[in-house]
């Protein structure tokens with residue numbers, strides 16, 4: 001049977017895996033301290049957000065913060081705590097219980113953008129910020145799983 005392009009998944013599952021060239025990125029941006037700060041500033045806003053807040057488990061904010069921090073640290077070449085504690089990321093599967101339309105994805109990105117912007121140039125250079133942002137954009141796009149948009153306001 002000839003393999004056609006159409007038969008291939010549009011997004012190969014390994015697409016968001018880290019590459020060897022990213023191995024030192026984690027250290028170059030300040031390691032755990034920097035990723036903790038990004039994720040903390042992000043969740044600070046999520047907690048009171050009218051769209052995202054109610055989607056998260058109300059009694060486990062610290063756990064949620066830790067899981068995202070471990071995931072991002074590992075993705076950018078840091079310790080493999082995420083895989084050790086949670087297994088394969090399978091982000092699409094892990095978000096399947098949360099209906100995510102464009103509105104929720106845009107809000108997530110907006111709050112993440114605020115969090116990244118809150119770090120000064122000395123911590124995160126423009127290039128580093130862009131690299132992290134690009135990954136966030138691609139991941140958020142991949143996680144949209146609801147149509148019609150459950151949060152759209154007419």
Ligand code: HEM
Pocket residue numbers: 052055056057060063064065067068071086091094095098100104105106108109135136139140141143144
């Ligand atoms: C598009 C909008 C998004 C929404 C509405 C959303 C929502 C959620 C919610 C409600 C959870 C459960 C919280 C918990 O108990 O851990 C979660 C978990 C998680 N999210 Fe998202 N998320 C979004 C985008 C992203 C993106 C872009 C990433 C990666 C860059 C990401 C990475 C994760 C990770 C690593 C977990 C923990 C998974 C686990 O180990 O259980 N999310 N997300």
